[in-house]
Amino acid sequence: MRSKIIHDGQKKKASFIEEARRRQIVEGAISTIASAGLPQASLARIAQDVGVSKGVISYHFAGKDELIQQVVNALFAETNRFIKARVDRAPDAPRRLRAFIEASFEFMAANRANFVALVDIWGSFGSPEAKRRFNADMYDPCRHHLEGILRRGQDSGDFRDFSPGTLAATVQGAIDGVMLQWVFDEEAIDLADCAAELVTMFDLATRRRA
Amino acid sequence: MRSKIIHDGQKKKASFIEEARRRQIVEGAISTIASAGLPQASLARIAQDVGVSKGVISYHFAGKDELIQQVVNALFAETNRFIKARVDRAPDAPRRLRAFIEASFEFMAANRANFVALVDIWGSFGSPEAKRRFNADMYDPCRHHLEGILRRGQDSGDFRDFSPGTLAATVQGAIDGVMLQWVFDEEAIDLADCAAELVTMFDLATRRRA
DNA sequence: CTAATTTTTGACCGCATGGCCAGGATTTAA
DNA sequence: TTAAATCCTGGCCATGCGGTCAAAAATTAG
Numbered sequence: 301m302r303s304k305i306i307h308d309g310q311k312k313k314a315s316f317i318e319e320a321r322r323r324q325i326v327e328g329a330i331s332t333i334a335s336a337g338l339p340q341a342s343l344a345r346i347a348q349d350v351g352v353s354k355g356v357i358s359y360h361f362a363g364k365d366e367l368i369q370q371v372v373n374a375l376f377a378e379t380n381r382f383i384k385a386r387v388d389r390a391p392d393a394p395r396r397l398r399a400f401i402e403a404s405f406e407f408m409a410a411n412r413a414n415f416v417a418l419v420d421i422w423g424s425f426g427s428p429e430a431k432r433r434f435n436a437d438m439y440d441p442c443r444h445h446l447e448g449i450l451r452r453g454q455d456s457g458d459f460r461d462f463s464p465g466t467l468a469a470t471v472q473g474a475i476d477g478v479m480l481q482w483v484f485d486e487e488a489i490d491l492a493d494c495a496a497e498l499v500t501m502f503d504l505a506t507r508r509r510a
Numbered sequence: 511m512r513s514k515i516i517h518d519g520q521k522k523k524a525s526f527i528e529e530a531r532r533r534q535i536v537e538g539a540i541s542t543i544a545s546a547g548l549p550q551a552s553l554a555r556i557a558q559d560v561g562v563s564k565g566v567i568s569y570h571f572a573g574k575d576e577l578i579q580q581v582v583n584a585l586f587a588e589t590n591r592f593i594k595a596r597v598d599r600a601p602d603a604p605r606r607l608r609a610f611i612e613a614s615f616e617f618m619a620a621n622r623a624n625f626v627a628l629v630d631i632w633g634s635f636g637s638p639e640a641k642r643r644f645n646a647d648m649y650d651p652c653r654h655h656l657e658g659i660l661r662r663g664q665d666s667g668d669f670r671d672f673s674p675g676t677l678a679a680t681v682q683g684a685i686d687g688v689m690l691q692w693v694f695d696e697e698a699i700d701l702a703d704c705a706a707e708l709v710t711m712f713d714l715a716t717r718r719r720a
Numbered sequence: 721c722t723a724a725t726t727t728t729t730g731a732c733c734g735c736a737t738g739g740c741c742a743g744g745a746t747t748t749a750a
Numbered sequence: 751t752t753a754a755a756t757c758c759t760g761g762c763c764a765t766g767c768g769g770t771c772a773a774a775a776a777t778t779a780g
Contacts, residue, residue, distance in 0.1 A: 423633020
């Protein structure tokens, strides 16, 4: 049987091997994409890097599209889990915002390949519809998380009055934009300095005016 | 003869047709990439959209790589020309910084396809070396322009003391990051609001502390 | 008008890709 | 141990790609 996880209406427990292989292949795909670029990351090459036959990928995934989708899911899930844990540990809104930014950069620095792969992938959504779907599935939740932080900071009186949606997009944008430059050339960007600068800036920009 | 412009050590004047076709094909490539995505933008499809035979592209360009390179050059040249004109018209450093940000967003809003295409392309540089080259050729000049603005603002006493390189990367990053979200879903982002927010923030972040 | 040159066409090539599958190996269940 | 289910292999296929080419068309020069 093929692709239990995807096709079965009622999920049967996927076997040990099924889960292990899926993880292995997804991770292999990330590192192949990061080191060679998406266009060069053919199923054959990914399989070779992982050390299995090409057919294994076809057996465990419905196709390349599903594999890439799972890669994206894994990248976002891992990142968001890390950030959320840091944010939840902070006691008030200003510090949650700060934690969000700092955790983002910290995770980047520790997982460069993930972000190199992500940048390669996010330029590969052909149609405008695919782009919107990616935005809705992956980007919206991030912004929503940020928006919640900002909104609660306004409720508590820590933050001034601004549009939470716009500011969320701005915060997320600043993080991603710096990340992008760093993906292109690690040495052109000092991640820690940029993180510190952004923390200061967004603190100034959100605090209630004195 | 093929690809005069590229191969000739001494550039002979390229013919009318040569120049016109090159422009036409580059523009067609941009719109095809923007509407269908880079992976779908084969030479055949671009040629079809432009309304010529596939061989024409091969005749006027050394290959797909050169075409894409010219597309990137055109995208950056056009954008930077617009921004530079706006910046140069501003009388002092704070207003030049403001002009830089505002002009960036204004040009985005008026040329969406350019940026959709750009995002598609910038995820397509396979090797790390190609990524670094792109960064050096295209991104560095932008940052350098910004850095000059910031540095002269420090010299004139308008700006506080900060690392111009880091802040340049941050400004550029914030602009690009918001642009990215807007490329994924036009309706998810209010460009004008984000621009205004960034202008305010970076003014606060750069001004000499009172 | 004619000859030379530039430009365009459409067919063609070699190649790499994603996907497929028959059959063998391995694991699991009875 | 044996039968069934799962997993894996290696080769195969159709497709679409970038690129090439001879020859036709169009333009330019003489």
